[in-house]
Amino acid sequence: MDAVTAVTTIGAPADPRVPSLVQVAELSFGNVPETIEKMRQGGLTVRVVHGAGHTIHRDDLDGFLTSMQGWL
Numbered sequence: 001m002d003a004v005t006a007v008t009t010i011g012a013p014a015d016p017r018v019p020s021l022v023q024v025a026e027l028s029f030g031n032v033p034e035t036i037e038k039m040r041q042g043g044l045t046v047r048v049v050h051g052a053g054h055t056i057h058r059d060d061l062d063g064f065l066t067s068m069q070g071w072l
Helices: 003-008 033-041 061-067
Strands: 021-025 045-049
Touching: 033 045, 045 061
Parallel strands: 021 045
Antiparallel strands: none
């Protein structure tokens, strides 16, 4: 299995036990709309950080922090 397949086939927990935020980089190969929708349907909060690459907090610190507003 290649890295892209591995990331895009990861399933969300069926029933998250605690509120959970998933941050997704817009420019990451893990940004797959179908996967994001499945995570949301599974009870996770998913926020896409627009313009950020794989390492969100390094690529766009302001976007990283903004995506957590109202969460923390």
